[in-house]
Amino acid sequence: MSLNPAQKYPDTIPAIDTGKVMGLKRPLTLAVAGNPNAGKSTLINALAGTRLQVGNWPGVTVEKKSASFEANGRKIHLIDLPGTYSLSPYTQEEIVARDYLVQEKPDVIIDVVDVTNLERNLYLTIQLLELGLPLVMALNVYDEALQKGYVVDIKGMEKMLGIRVIPTVATKKTGLDELLAAVTELADHPLPRSLKILRYDQDIESAAAVVAGHIQADHPQLAEKYPVRWLSFKFMEGDEQIIEETGLTPDDAAVTQAVDHLIKAHDSDIESIMADARYSLAAGLTQEVLKKPELRKIELTEKIDRIVLNRWLGIPIFLGAMWLMFKLTFDVSKPLADWLTAVTTGPGKRWAAALIALLHGPDWTASLVTDGIMAGVGSVLVFVPVIFAMMFFITFLEGSGYMARAAFVMDRAMHSIGLHGKSFIPMLLGFGCNVPAIYATRTLENTRDKALTALLVPLMSCGARLPVYIVFIGAFFAAHAGTVLWSVYVFGIGLAILMGLIFKRTLFRGEAPMFIMELPPYRMPSFRSLMIHTWEKGKHFLIKAGTYILAVSVLVWFLLNLPWGVTQKQDSYLGRLGQAVAPIFKPLGFGTWEASSALISGLVAKEIVVGTMGEIYVKRAEEEKKAAPPTLTEDLKEIGTSLVMALRNSATNVFSSFAPSSLSTAEDESRAGLKTAIQHTFTPLSAYAFILFVLLYMPCAVVAIAMRQEFGTWKWFGIAFGYQMVLAWTVAFVVYQGGRLVGLG
Amino acid sequence: MNLSGLRPGERGKITRIGAVGPIRRRLMDMGVLVGVQVRVEKVAPLGDPIEITIKSYKLSLRKKEAEEITVEAVQ
Numbered sequence: 001m002s003l004n005p006a007q008k009y010p011d012t013i014p015a016i017d018t019g020k021v022m023g024l025k026r027p028l029t030l031a032v033a034g035n036p037n038a039g040k041s042t043l044i045n046a047l048a049g050t051r052l053q054v055g056n057w058p059g060v061t062v063e064k065k066s067a068s069f070e071a072n073g074r075k076i077h078l079i080d081l082p083g084t085y086s087l088s089p090y091t092q093e094e095i096v097a098r099d100y101l102v103q104e105k106p107d108v109i110i111d112v113v114d115v116t117n118l119e120r121n122l123y124l125t126i127q128l129l130e131l132g133l134p135l136v137m138a139l140n141v142y143d144e145a146l147q148k149g150y151v152v153d154i155k156g157m158e159k160m161l162g163i164r165v166i167p168t169v170a171t172k173k174t175g176l177d178e179l180l181a182a183v184t185e186l187a188d189h190p191l192p193r194s195l196k197i198l199r200y201d202q203d204i205e206s207a208a209a210v211v212a213g214h215i216q217a218d219h220p221q222l223a224e225k226y227p228v229r230w231l232s233f234k235f236m237e238g239d240e241q242i243i244e245e246t247g248l249t250p251d252d253a254a255v256t257q258a259v260d261h262l263i264k265a266h267d268s269d270i271e272s273i274m275a276d277a278r279y280s281l282a283a284g285l286t287q288e289v290l291k292k293p294e295l296r297k298i299e300l301t302e303k304i305d306r307i308v309l310n311r312w313l314g315i316p317i318f319l320g321a322m323w324l325m326f327k328l329t330f331d332v333s334k335p336l337a338d339w340l341t342a343v344t345t346g347p348g349k350r351w352a353a354a355l356i357a358l359l360h361g362p363d364w365t366a367s368l369v370t371d372g373i374m375a376g377v378g379s380v381l382v383f384v385p386v387i388f389a390m391m392f393f394i395t396f397l398e399g400s401g402y403m404a405r406a407a408f409v410m411d412r413a414m415h416s417i418g419l420h421g422k423s424f425i426p427m428l429l430g431f432g433c434n435v436p437a438i439y440a441t442r443t444l445e446n447t448r449d450k451a452l453t454a455l456l457v458p459l460m461s462c463g464a465r466l467p468v469y470i471v472f473i474g475a476f477f478a479a480h481a482g483t484v485l486w487s488v489y490v491f492g493i494g495l496a497i498l499m500g501l502i503f504k505r506t507l508f509r510g511e512a513p514m515f516i517m518e519l520p521p522y523r524m525p526s527f528r529s530l531m532i533h534t535w536e537k538g539k540h541f542l543i544k545a546g547t548y549i550l551a552v553s554v555l556v557w558f559l560l561n562l563p564w565g566v567t568q569k570q571d572s573y574l575g576r577l578g579q580a581v582a583p584i585f586k587p588l589g590f591g592t593w594e595a596s597s598a599l600i601s602g603l604v605a606k607e608i609v610v611g612t613m614g615e616i617y618v619k620r621a622e623e624e625k626k627a628a629p630p631t632l633t634e635d636l637k638e639i640g641t642s643l644v645m646a647l648r649n650s651a652t653n654v655f656s657s658f659a660p661s662s663l664s665t666a667e668d669e670s671r672a673g674l675k676t677a678i679q680h681t682f683t684p685l686s687a688y689a690f691i692l693f694v695l696l697y698m699p700c701a702v703v704a705i706a707m708r709q710e711f712g713t714w715k716w717f718g719i720a721f722g723y724q725m726v727l728a729w730t731v732a733f734v735v736y737q738g739g740r741l742v743g744l745g
Numbered sequence: 746m747n748l749s750g751l752r753p754g755e756r757g758k759i760t761r762i763g764a765v766g767p768i769r770r771r772l773m774d775m776g777v778l779v780g781v782q783v784r785v786e787k788v789a790p791l792g793d794p795i796e797i798t799i800k801s802y803k804l805s806l807r808k809k810e811a812e813e814i815t816v817e818a819v820q
Contacts, residue, residue, distance in 0.1 A: 086774035090767040117802045120776050268779075272762075275773035283800075301803075305787070314790035408805050412791035415807070421794075515794055516771050516810060519803040 027075035028187050029104070033097060033128060034112030035121050036083035037401070037520035039140040041065075043112055043170035044080050045529045047180075054536040056712065057082075057096045063442065065536075071180050079106065085120070087127045089241040091445060101131055102226060107187045109135040110179070115145045115152060115167075116521070118290050122282035125161070129198055132227040134190055135163050136182050142167040142175070149293040157289045162196025171526045197229070200277040203265050208232045210258035215248070222246050236262075237274055301401075301521040308405055318409045321402070322428055325393045327653075330432040330463070333385030335649035339642055340385070344378035347635040368557060376553025379605060380546040383435055383702065388538040390429060390436035394443060395533045397425070399525030403443060404517055411515055417497050418504030419456070420449040420515065427453065427496070430460030431489075434699045438706040439541065448511045451716050452503055454707055458699045458724060459496040461489050464606035468694045471610055475675040476684040484688075492695055495727065507719070541709075548705040556604050574600060588693065588729065589686030589736040599693070605700040610674070617677035685744050689736040696728035746818065749795065749811035751785040757816030758782050764813040772814070776800040782819060 034040040045052065048067030057064045065080035081100060082093035089095050101109065111128055113121040128135055137157075145152060157165045164182040168175035199205055211232040216223045222231065226246070234242040236259055242248070259270065266273045308317055349370040356366045397403040407421030414423050422444050430437035437457045444450040469488055477484040559574040568575070570593060578597030585591045585599070594616045602609040630638070682690065698704070698721050707717040751757050759781050764772060776799055777783075786803065787796040794807045 086770075088770050088774060090770050119800050120802060123774070123776070271770060271773065272779070276778055279776060279778055309787055309789070309796070311788075311790050404805070408789050408794060408796065409791075411807070412789060412793045415793075512766065512768060514768050514771060514810065515805065515807045516768070516775055517805050518775070519796060519805055 025074040025188075027077065028108065028184065029077045029079065029106045030108050030110055030183060031079045031081055031101060031104075031106035032110045032112060033081045033101070033124070034083060034138075034140075035085055035114060035117075035124055037518065038083070038112045038114040038117075038121060039170045040080065040083055040112045041399075041533070042526060042529045043110075043138060043140060043168065043176075044078065045526075045532050046170050046173045046176055048078055050532060050535075052532060052536055054533075054540045056709075058712075062092050062096050072184060074184065076180075084124065086124060088237075089239055092447065093445070095241065101128075101133065102230075105133060107134065108183045109133050110138055110183060111135055112138045112140050112170075114141050115139050115150070115290075116141055116148065119279075119282050119286040122285055123278055126198060126278045126281055129161065129163075130227070130230045130233060132229060134186050136179065136186055137161070137163055137165045138168045138170075138175070138179050139165050140168050140170055143169045143172065148297075148299075151291040153289040153291075157285070160285055160288065161198070171523075171529075198281060200281065203262050204273065204277055207236060207258040207262040211235055211255050214252045214255045218252065219246070219248065222248070233274065237270055299521070304522055305405070305519075308402075309408065314409045318406055321406070322425070325397075325425075326428055326432060329386060329389045329393055329429065329436070331653035332650045333389045335646040335653070336385040337382045339646035340381040341378055342642060343639055344374055344381060347630075347639060348378070349374050350630075350635070351632075364561070367561060368554070371561075372554045372557030373550065375557070376550040379553060379607075379702075380542070380549045383433075383545075384538070384542065386433055387436055387439070387541050388534055390440060391537045392530065392534040394425070394440055395530055395537075396525060398443060399523070399530065401520045401522040404519050407515075407517065408519065415513075415515070417500030418508065418513070419453055419500060420444055420446070420513065423449060423453040423456075426457055427460055430457040430462060432463055434458055434460065434462045434703045435706050438703060438710055439537075441710060446513070448508050448513060451711070452500070452508055454710065454716060455503060455720050455723070456496045456500055458703060458720065459492045459499065459696070461492045461695050462606070462699060464700065465694055467610045468602075468606060469691055471613075471674060472678065472682070472687045472691050475679050476682070476687045488691055488695055491692065495696070495731070499723070499727070544709055545702065545705045548708075549702055552604055552701045552705075556601065556608075560601075584729075587737065588732040589689050590682065590693075592681060594681070595690065599697070602694065603698055603701060605702070606694065609694065613678070614674050617674055617681075685736060685739040688739075689732040692735055693728045693732040696724060696731055698724050746816055747812045748783065748785070748797070748814040748816050749808040751783075751816065751818070753785050753787055756782060756784045756819040758819050759814060759816055761815040762813065763815065764810065768810060768813075772806075772810070775804055777804075777814065783816065 032040055032044055044065060044067070048069060051067045051069050053066055055064045055066075056062065062082050067078045069076055069078070079100065081097040084091070084094045084097050087094055087098040087101075089098075100106075109128055109131075111125050113125060115121075125135075125137065139152070139154070139157075142152075152167075154165050154167065164186065166175055166179045166182050168179055170176075200208075208229065212228050215228055215231060215235075231242070231246070231248075235248055262273065263270055268276075307313055310317075352369045352374050353366050356369055394403075397406065403422065403425075406425065409421070410424045411421030414421050419427075423441075425443065426437045426440040428437075429440050434457055437460070438454055441450045441453045441457070444453060469485055473481050473484050556574075559577070560572050562573050563571075570576075570579070574597050575593060577600055578593040578595075581600070582591045582593050582596040585596055590596075594613070597616060598609050598613045601612040678687070704717050704721070707720060708714055711717070746757070748757065748759075759777065759779050761779065762769060762772060762777065781799060784798045785795060786798055789795070789805075794805050795811060796803055796805045797811075798804075
């Protein structure tokens with residue numbers, strides 16, 4: 001079924017229709033609300049397709065999706081509210097959702113309800129109805145309900161709730177035309193507000209009436225700004241956020257008395273009374289409209305969980321799944337990343353240089369463009385395949401329902417160091433690359449868990465640090481290469497545990513962690529939905545982070561090449577900076593300007609460290625072979641064939657994923673000159689201290705940018721940067737000086 | 746008796762919720778209310794958290810959170 005209404009009605013006789021439309025049909029803003037796992041994302045994908053845009057809600061780390069499109073000849077602006085179970089002010093998601101609804105007052109709310117979990121979903125619906133905004137319900141996953149033999153009295157539901165209820169199957173795009181029709185119908189013919197109000201029991205209603213009367217009499221400006229009934233309930237509940245926002249205080253004796261009376265009559269606290277009232281209504285409604293078959297079949301989800309959450313099989317299955325995901329993410333993306341690097345550094349640079357020569361640009365522009373800008377573009381592109389691959393798997397894990405199980409299985413272990421079960425996946429991804437790992441922290445709901453995970457991720461030694469270890473291990477510890485390399489990784493993990501325990505008791509003291517999480521039924525995410533999500537999230541990264549990375553890359557070029565005309569690296573700004581900070585590293589055993597400059601360049605990316613050291617230490621020992629540059633056709637041919645090779649390698653890596661290859665210590669022959677050079681300036685002890693320093697100090701500028709992007713402020717990055725520097729220095733100091741004390745080195 | 750004391754397969758009826766603040770509110774929003782029946786389904790492989798069925802869906806929570814929920818056993 002085609003869902004794109006713009007295609008369905010191809011420019012409906014524009015000359016006549018537009019005029020009519022202009023006068024009658026205003027553009028509509030629709031807000032899509034619903035529980036997590038109710039199929040909200042799939043429904044939005046089905047409605048908006050590729051017109052979907054992914055961003056963040058201002059100031060918070062909650063993902064915001066929106067889309068603008070035309071349907072039935074009118075403009076529609078669709079806003080996806082974060083999935084929430086309630087409209088209380090305790091999670092960022094809930095605050096974002098309700099602030100939007102209260103302040104922006106969308107034309108219509110589309111409430112996506114999972115019919116197989118009706119009662120809990122209705123709990124949110126009932127709260128949405130308190131807002132008094134026009135609302136249409138999408139009764140989703142309807143096919144599953146029919147399959148299970150549920151009988152739903154749609155008409156009865158519409159009557160009791162006073163809203164239109166449209167059965168939908170978002171994954172199959174069923175019922176969406178009807179949904180949009182009902183929405184536009186409601187927007188064009190709004191019902192009188194007083195038509196239907198869901199009433200709670202008498203005590204609550206009379207208390208609410210007193211509060212509402214007080215608001216209307218004493219605070220008419222609030223009565224205009226907020227839905228009064230809703231505001232009364234929030235005030236009664238003692239909702240701190242609303243009380244602060246409105247400045248409402250119980251300055252009216254009648255109000256306090258009414259609420260006190262309510263509490264006494266129910267012999268309970270106000271939050272319980274309200275939650276009870278809403279759930280009773282939801283339970284009553286569910287009983288009236290939903291008939292389940294007497295004999296309940298054992299559901300597929302239960303069958304799968306018997307195996308996946310099994311006492312003995314649970315952890316092996318989880319570890320297997322994680323290993324597969326890790327291998328697929330990094331092994332599939334690696335050949336493509338290598339190909340992109342080869343294209344930008346080879347033909348890309350040559351073409352840029354040729355273009356500048358053609359335009360008679362001065363030498364420095366050629367260098368800026370090739371070594372600054374093109375290198376920057378290259379370092380953005382390198383992340384593209386891995387980010388897309390990671391987004392794909394994370395979206396799949398979340399959409400299928402396995403993410404919650406992974407958290408369930410791992411929570412005990414992760415919680416012991418103050419983390420959440422879901423933290424495991426970002427930590428694991430960190431061993432491949434810290435950047436997707438930081439982005440993966442968005443699967444955590446709680447800011448505390450998210451921040452703590454992001455602070456510990458950099459201690460997972462990423463693939464880019466490996467070349468540094470390999471050079472140094474090759475030069476000093478060739479006989480025990482495997483053991484030494486292992487010790488570095490284990491050291492990182494050990495420190496992550498230690499820092500987790502420290503942060504838990506310091507930075508995050510007093511913040512109550514919680515693990516109250518739904519285990520949603522397993523569902524197969526639709527391929528289309530997966531693709532759209534992966535694409536949109538990946539694109540978001542590219543645009544946002546790409547700009548920063550490019551800027552940093554150009555900055556590094558300036559540091560390396562200015563003042564203009566330097567021939568000795570020592571005289572460049574980077575070299576001078578290296579000289580300036582070298583004394584700091586003296587107690588660590590590597591206080592030379594060469595080592596310092598290499599470490600400074602490593603702030604940008606660890607990939608650069610070995611390269612910088614090569615340039616500094618080896619001093620162009622190997623003159624670049626001046627072969628005749630390839631022609632344009634040769635270049636294009638090479639790009640084409642290498643892409644085919646890369647794709648083939650990606651594909652074969654999927655199947656050869658059962659041989660661990662990512663952590664191989666295969667030695668790079670071309671580094672022989674560098675090795676001899678560092679053997680003269682380092683001792684085994686200072687080399688090991690250097691390796692640990694590289695393991696622990698800030699991974700790279702892109703991680704900084706990723707943290708800024710995920711947290712909306714530089715705060716968490718600042719904390720991470722500071723503690724990593726202190727930690728790296730301290731550890732290297734203790735190892736080097738301690739080693740000397742016991743007579744090593 | 747509290748919820749963490751129930752073994753997999755056992756049912757209980759909630760009589761009191763001791764948790765406070767955001768945890769209490771979150772529990773209530775998830776339908777964990779006095780008078781509601783729950784059934785313990787599973788304990789995670791490492792012994793914590795637990796999985797329960799409540800209001801015909803599956804919810805997981807840590808034992809520490811379950812300890813704050815008082816239940817009476819139901820046959």
